[in-house]
Amino acid sequence: MPRRSRLHIPHAHSRPGEAPDFSYLETSPAGAVARPDVNARVRDIGNLSIELVRVLDDDHRAVGPWHPHLDPSDLQVGLRHMLLTRVYDDRMQRSQRQGKVSFYMRSLGEEAVSVAQAMALRPGDMLFPSYRNQGLFITRGKPLVDMMCQLLSNTRDMCKGRQLPVMYHWTAGRIFSISGNLTTQFPQAVGWAMAAAIKGEDDIAATWIGEGSSAEADFHHAMLFASVYQAPVILNIVNNQWAISTFQGFAGGEQRSFAARGPGYGMAGVRVDGNDFLAVYAVTQWAAERARTGAGPTLIEHVTYRGAAHSTSDDPSRYRPKDDYEKWPLGDPVERLKNHLISLGEWSEERHAALVQELEEHVLESWKEAVQYGTLTDGPRLSRDLMFEDVFKEMPAHLRKQREQLRAEQGG
Amino acid sequence: MPRRSRLHIPHAHSRPGEAPDFSYLETSPAGAVARPDVNARVRDIGNLSIELVRVLDDDHRAVGPWHPHLDPSDLQVGLRHMLLTRVYDDRMQRSQRQGKVSFYMRSLGEEAVSVAQAMALRPGDMLFPSYRNQGLFITRGKPLVDMMCQLLSNTRDMCKGRQLPVMYHWTAGRIFSISGNLTTQFPQAVGWAMAAAIKGEDDIAATWIGEGSSAEADFHHAMLFASVYQAPVILNIVNNQWAISTFQGFAGGEQRSFAARGPGYGMAGVRVDGNDFLAVYAVTQWAAERARTGAGPTLIEHVTYRGAAHSTSDDPSRYRPKDDYEKWPLGDPVERLKNHLISLGEWSEERHAALVQELEEHVLESWKEAVQYGTLTDGPRLSRDLMFEDVFKEMPAHLRKQREQLRAEQGG
Amino acid sequence: MPQMNMIQALNSAMDIMLGRDPNVVVMGEDVGFFGGVFRVTDGLQRKYGEHRVLDTPIAEGAIIGAAIGMGVNGLRPVAEVQFADYIYPACDQIFSELARLRYRSAGEFWAPVTIRTPCGGGIRGGQTHSQSPEGIFTHVCGIKVVMPSNPYDAKGLLIASIEDDDPVVFFEPKRIYNGPFDGEPNKPAVPWSTHPKGEVPEGYYTVPIGKAEVVRKGKQVSIITYGTMVHVCEAAARSLGLDAEIIDVRTMVPLDVDTLCTSVKKTGRCLIAHEATRFSGFGAELSATIQEECFWNLEAPIGRVAGWDTPYPHAFEWEYFPGPQRVAAGLKAVMETP
Amino acid sequence: MPQMNMIQALNSAMDIMLGRDPNVVVMGEDVGFFGGVFRVTDGLQRKYGEHRVLDTPIAEGAIIGAAIGMGVNGLRPVAEVQFADYIYPACDQIFSELARLRYRSAGEFWAPVTIRTPCGGGIRGGQTHSQSPEGIFTHVCGIKVVMPSNPYDAKGLLIASIEDDDPVVFFEPKRIYNGPFDGEPNKPAVPWSTHPKGEVPEGYYTVPIGKAEVVRKGKQVSIITYGTMVHVCEAAARSLGLDAEIIDVRTMVPLDVDTLCTSVKKTGRCLIAHEATRFSGFGAELSATIQEECFWNLEAPIGRVAGWDTPYPHAFEWEYFPGPQRVAAGLKAVMETP
Numbered sequence A, B: 001m002p003r004r005s006r007l008h009i010p011h012a013h014s015r016p017g018e019a020p021d022f023s024y025l026e027t028s029p030a031g032a033v034a035r036p037d038v039n040a041r042v043r044d045i046g047n048l049s050i051e052l053v054r055v056l057d058d059d060h061r062a063v064g065p066w067h068p069h070l071d072p073s074d075l076q077v078g079l080r081h082m083l084l085t086r087v088y089d090d091r092m093q094r095s096q097r098q099g100k101v102s103f104y105m106r107s108l109g110e111e112a113v114s115v116a117q118a119m120a121l122r123p124g125d126m127l128f129p130s131y132r133n134q135g136l137f138i139t140r141g142k143p144l145v146d147m148m149c150q151l152l153s154n155t156r157d158m159c160k161g162r163q164l165p166v167m168y169h170w171t172a173g174r175i176f177s178i179s180g181n182l183t184t185q186f187p188q189a190v191g192w193a194m195a196a197a198i199k200g201e202d203d204i205a206a207t208w209i210g211e212g213s214s215a216e217a218d219f220h221h222a223m224l225f226a227s228v229y230q231a232p233v234i235l236n237i238v239n240n241q242w243a244i245s246t247f248q249g250f251a252g253g254e255q256r257s258f259a260a261r262g263p264g265y266g267m268a269g270v271r272v273d274g275n276d277f278l279a280v281y282a283v284t285q286w287a288a289e290r291a292r293t294g295a296g297p298t299l300i301e302h303v304t305y306r307g308a309a310h311s312t313s314d315d316p317s318r319y320r321p322k323d324d325y326e327k328w329p330l331g332d333p334v335e336r337l338k339n340h341l342i343s344l345g346e347w348s349e350e351r352h353a354a355l356v357q358e359l360e361e362h363v364l365e366s367w368k369e370a371v372q373y374g375t376l377t378d379g380p381r382l383s384r385d386l387m388f389e390d391v392f393k394e395m396p397a398h399l400r401k402q403r404e405q406l407r408a409e410q411g412g
Numbered sequence C, D: 001m002p003q004m005n006m007i008q009a010l011n012s013a014m015d016i017m018l019g020r021d022p023n024v025v026v027m028g029e030d031v032g033f034f035g036g037v038f039r040v041t042d043g044l045q046r047k048y049g050e051h052r053v054l055d056t057p058i059a060e061g062a063i064i065g066a067a068i069g070m071g072v073n074g075l076r077p078v079a080e081v082q083f084a085d086y087i088y089p090a091c092d093q094i095f096s097e098l099a100r101l102r103y104r105s106a107g108e109f110w111a112p113v114t115i116r117t118p119c120g121g122g123i124r125g126g127q128t129h130s131q132s133p134e135g136i137f138t139h140v141c142g143i144k145v146v147m148p149s150n151p152y153d154a155k156g157l158l159i160a161s162i163e164d165d166d167p168v169v170f171f172e173p174k175r176i177y178n179g180p181f182d183g184e185p186n187k188p189a190v191p192w193s194t195h196p197k198g199e200v201p202e203g204y205y206t207v208p209i210g211k212a213e214v215v216r217k218g219k220q221v222s223i224i225t226y227g228t229m230v231h232v233c234e235a236a237a238r239s240l241g242l243d244a245e246i247i248d249v250r251t252m253v254p255l256d257v258d259t260l261c262t263s264v265k266k267t268g269r270c271l272i273a274h275e276a277t278r279f280s281g282f283g284a285e286l287s288a289t290i291q292e293e294c295f296w297n298l299e300a301p302i303g304r305v306a307g308w309d310t311p312y313p314h315a316f317e318w319e320y321f322p323g324p325q326r327v328a329a330g331l332k333a334v335m336e337t338p
Ligand SMILES: Cc1ncc(C[n+]2csc(CCOP(=O)(O)OP(=O)(O)O)c2C)c(N)n1
Pocket: A132, A180, A181, A182, A209, A210, A211, A212, A213, A214, A238, A240, A242, A243, A244, A306, A310, D029, D058, D082, D086, D089
């Protein structure tokens, strides 16, 4: 039965039992990529979508034209947010394992993307995240208790029990509701940005998807509308090398960088070391300035690695080497920023350990508070009547009737 | 009420009452673009998607590395097919105006695309056309009577009265059924090509959309699957500058060529003068060889102009200058090939006039035959029972019942 | 009172809303410079500018996706899908996003998008320019579904839809854009000026979403229908000399069950008619609901008349269309009692 | 006879068809190397190679678009959509193309694509991993719609679907992948080995598309249902001590009207149950059809029990799910005669 086939099938570079192999990854030395003017024409900056913008070199120094020259205090804030994200992730993962939370998704290894970008954008800018951008919420200051209550679907759940864990939103913090459907937020962010432009407002929009999600139609929809109307938006692809079990080659990354789609649509495309806090910050600042000054949208590909499982429903040892993450050539974003700060004399192992401990306590305290408002299994629960609200702005007759039916069904 | 708006709105270069303005069009001199090896890496041939491959120069000579060196007899065949397409279009347009046909779409000015490509491909290659590729059917030899019967929805209609006029298909001629839904054929062609590759067969697929249709999600779907699996397929965008009333800028053409999407997806992209029969032929041959030898898919943008109305339902004088087509810088494909043949000493005005007359007679004869099989209003009609067939392979009970109901309704 | 056809009435609704509310924007394929392939948006871009009336790329999914984002940012987009047959590329954004955004964000985010789209056959459009997919949308909770049958309602319902903070899919039966149609294609076309509902106020008014209308009072049978079929059913009932009560559903979601059931309880007989394909069409929900509510009043089975369960074939448009003969046959069956 | 759960039975169906027919290919997100997120395609790529069992990009619309082209070129694609909630990006290719290709080309082109997709709730999946959108697909003419309720049928129907030259959308109620479920989430899980339909032949066999099954004979009332709800309805009827006739619809299109109506004519009473949202759900079509065919035999209104007309909320999964209480209430109403 086996037939001769000319179909090309992308192959992951290493599979369970094999040694990790990242020889496919094309990088540039830190500092090597020029930083064009924010008004540069797309056709003149195609290289940005192929090379890799990096600031931190192997000796933990910040080098080259993309060096954002942030204050050490800002870098410490960034480190704190990244660490808090990581500590929060670890604790919530454990809560899931303990059966307190039905589902969880970590962002291990990708913390720089959310944290640096949230810091580089303005508070008024509107964010349309994917499910792996908890760092955006944390950096913008969403109380952890609020986020935990969402995970617990409890009485203080911002989603009123309707969404799967991690599908947060934060209206006051200008962060949009996360969807379980991949990529749908991409054209929505563009529409939001178009509206800002129509209204003559200065805020821009930013949105994130995984590289796997760039296969969905909404990626194209967003690219096209952003390009045609030159919408003030930053479109981010977080290329963490893996979707669930399929590696980035199955989303097209084998033939060309994801950032290269930008120039294809007449849009600036930038490929950045996603584990380099400074590089992500600088590229975001550049893209935001482009957007805000009317120079057009930017597609940013963040080259990073998904250090953890896809979600708590997934076992990565079935599809990739166990030590893959340790061998990732771009290192760990927290370690890299920490070492940079230490090399600047603005941080130490001791301060780091103390910070970790402080954050762990903060997370634990928050968790203790959150569970008081109920968990999926125990404690106070939201009223089941809420199930029928917000389908429409005003509840129509058929839903009022169903609400009565449910009350009768459940006795009272 | 008017607010300051930063939204960019693409503007057509000229509107009714204004002088045609094609200064936006970027071209290359005939013969100027290098012809890379069919195995060239995508990253090394990005220029092909920006420059414009041309063979025929202003003095009607064929020049440069893309010159396909066809026999004059082949060129004469090409000219004949293009002319037949045009004569057929004119006659069918008139039939629509006379109320014999409910709807029609001409391909005036774009004949070279279908005819040269059909000639450059092999008979076994599978074609997935749009509604403006009648030249493919004509070049592959579909009898005009068959095509006319489709337009008339008559007793010999290949579609059994089910499709709008021009939605032909031809199984024996390896031409797929045309859909009224834009762009849906694009990923289907890729799937067909994937199947050919899986089966180890040598045939390739080719498919066509208008530039306006490249906005649809299926464009992205096709690009992505073709790239990921390196499917043996040629994806064609016929950039005739207009969708219905919106010009190509509304599909993204203002910022970048359509061919540039190719490299963005890691695929070869070629921009070709679509009114240059020789250039279209040569580029298609190159892309077909790439596909057939496993070097991957190609996106071809044919730069041409929609000389006629969008369809018989449309009045272009509402949205573009009346004399736009006459001023189109790339001329007319029929005229250009004719002049080239004349310059070669292989054609003359006399032979041309005689050919036109012959073709007109042929079309008229065909029409006379076709109407004998019925028209929408007169003559023999298909059995209404056919309405219920082919919904499924075998008619299920509820459709048999409905067929009976209709018989009863109509008495008999 | 001014006379308007449905195209003018719809145009007037958008004109008024663009004028009253700076957040209203109109968008879609060919709607701007050209004024729409059916000319429903004619003149609006000239009047309100190209930042309020936007031509878009040909990508229905992107149009709705962008409209959602615009809605979240405070605009009130009125998006046209050129033909209802072409709404499917937008299904995911409509079903997964537009319909559920308010719910999933516990009321914090929503997008007041109105999607206008011409539906129905009878214009020789073949299988891809004739569909009536409204039934599909009625199964998706979180969107309102509207279809007017005349210029007066069209304008009032469209204004109400644009003002509504919930998303609305607004179907326009294109066969009756220019005049009411009784299902006889060979009779001369009748303009809206001959119809009382062709009288349309120039200014602002609304027709409430969620209210059906009894367009003819009657005692013998209730005919429940909407869109083009309102006129066909009127003609069919008249031809049979039946004293039918004819109800124009107008809003499918939320459905005005009271008005329907009050009528059926009174007449004891019910025929449901729509142009869409029969199987699992909206008539099924109407029939099921009425049966549940009015079972003890029914003197005969509820009947359904609809398009056949096939695509809408170009050559057999009038054999497909549920014309007066099919409606009459349905009525006769409903009037029988063994 | 070997015991299989539904995952194994479905896996076996594909294994057999990959083995029997070189044109069968399996494709979808994570179905290849990984064997699918529910492990339904486990081991198939290892056995048949990566040109027969294809991992795909995450693009449901592209998967179906490509599958159509493959089908036209002689293959028999079995495409997985990872969750039924994610089928909407493929709506256009399914509705406009897959369903209509045979028709529009007068039978000359068609694509024998089977679309497998896990549906339904009860696994804490929240509003985007719990949907039952089958009703929508039943309104689109040209596709067959199937949903099995047990391993034996799952395998037989999947083989029949793959062999069918018409497109089939094949819904897999994921809550019963591992065992039958009577609607009581707090009771210990029961494996398929305790159920007679957990006995599944190793080899090739088919269960015919288009045939409903009477899973329990009874005299007092007909319960018409499918998927997970078959088991819930059995439990509810048992708890009420009712002699119910329970019919598993199995195929929604084409619908086995005869089997349903024979039963209802006999019992005179009918309850319809599904997990999907009620309004315009497939229950509406079932109710309308049965009412039309069996009106004179009905002793009480046909009842419908379904999910509420809201998204499926994460925290209220069991308040949403039409469990035994809701079915029992529905049965009581149907058993009453005033
Ligand atoms: C439309 C849709 N299809 C499929 C899924 C199932 N799914 C959830 S996450 C995921 C992988 C996404 O990978 P990627 O975009 O790379 O994001 P990452 O998880 O790596 O951050 C898949 C297939 C979904 N949620 N939505």
